[in-house]
Amino acid sequence: MKEAPVLAIVVPCYKEEAVLHETHKRLSQLLDRLATKEEFYKNTSYACGLNLAGNVGHQNALMAGLNAVKERCDAAISIDADLQDDVNVIPEMVERYMEGNDIVYGVRRERKTDTFFKRTTALAFYRLMKTMGAKSVYNHADYRLMSSRAIQQLCRFRERNLYLRGLVPLIGYQTACVYYNRDKRFAGESKYPFKKMLNFAIDGITSFSVKPVRMIFWLGCIFLLIALCVTIWTLRAYFLHDTVPGWSSLMISLWLVGGTILVSLGIVGEYIGKIYIEVKDRPRYNEEELLLR
Numbered sequence: 001m002k003e004a005p006v007l008a009i010v011v012p013c014y015k016e017e018a019v020l021h022e023t024h025k026r027l028s029q030l031l032d033r034l035a036t037k038e039e040f041y042k043n044t045s046y047a048c049g050l051n052l053a054g055n056v057g058h059q060n061a062l063m064a065g066l067n068a069v070k071e072r073c074d075a076a077i078s079i080d081a082d083l084q085d086d087v088n089v090i091p092e093m094v095e096r097y098m099e100g101n102d103i104v105y106g107v108r109r110e111r112k113t114d115t116f117f118k119r120t121t122a123l124a125f126y127r128l129m130k131t132m133g134a135k136s137v138y139n140h141a142d143y144r145l146m147s148s149r150a151i152q153q154l155c156r157f158r159e160r161n162l163y164l165r166g167l168v169p170l171i172g173y174q175t176a177c178v179y180y181n182r183d184k185r186f187a188g189e190s191k192y193p194f195k196k197m198l199n200f201a202i203d204g205i206t207s208f209s210v211k212p213v214r215m216i217f218w219l220g221c222i223f224l225l226i227a228l229c230v231t232i233w234t235l236r237a238y239f240l241h242d243t244v245p246g247w248s249s250l251m252i253s254l255w256l257v258g259g260t261i262l263v264s265l266g267i268v269g270e271y272i273g274k275i276y277i278e279v280k281d282r283p284r285y286n287e288e289e290l291l292l293r
Contacts, residue, residue: 005074010065016081059162070151077145085143086180093145102150102173106143134208135169159280163204210273217266223259
């Protein structure tokens with residue numbers, strides 16, 4: 001069991017004036033209760049701000065906040081300002097951390113507050129990510145606790161197109177989950193309309209998998225196989241004089257050239273995919289501990 005940690009809460013905000021005061025109030029009340037229970041810190045002036053020079057997006061803003069506090073705390077919790085994530089499970093997150101978990105995911109129990117369309121697309125997205133080989137925690141967004149050493153490892157990922165829900169599981173440290181019911185937005189409007197959600201999903205898939213490129217290669221192989229069958233069928237029709245002039249050469253060349261182009265694109269894509277992974281410069285491994293005799 002660890003000693004009571006120095007805890008930071010990172011709240012990325014963009015045009016959240018309608019809800020920010022209530023967010024500060026609820027989080028402050030929660031920290032007051034934790035301070036009384038665990039004797040974390042006697043000063044109740046919890047809030048401080050990090051003002052970025054411009055709107056760099058949710059994921060980059062969240063990363064900036066985590067990077068700013070990693071040397072000042074033992075663990076940090078990231079949570080959105082809209083008060084949809086239940087702040088009352090933060091004490092349970094801290095308990096899981098004190099039991100030895102470096103990362104504690106906040107996971108929604110259900111999606112009753114979402115529309116049918118959003119529930120369906122979210123389920124399809126998580127399944128697609130799993131199919132593409134990307135690690136992710138189902139029904140988890142960006143509500144999580146991370147130890148300072150986990151944040152330091154996260155900062156080693158130097159890529160620009162951030163998808164933290166996929167990066168955090170790559171750290172590899174011991175993890176746990178806490179479950180909660182998500183509320184409706186307290187005030188203000190969602191900063192993730194459908195267009196942004198779609199772009200976010202595309203970034204998530206393309207940031208963690210080169211399988212879409214590999215699929216082009218296999219699609220080309222299928223086309224070449226079909227071209228072989230079409231060639232046999234076309235030649236048979238030609239020798240039986242069951243065609244019109246020019247049809248046989250057109251059919252054969254169309255399928256063969258199309259299949260060859262797709263296979264060629266797939267081969268080139270494989271090399272580009274390797275370059276893409278190298279350019280990301282992700283750490284090859286993270287050390288849990290060094291055991292010496």
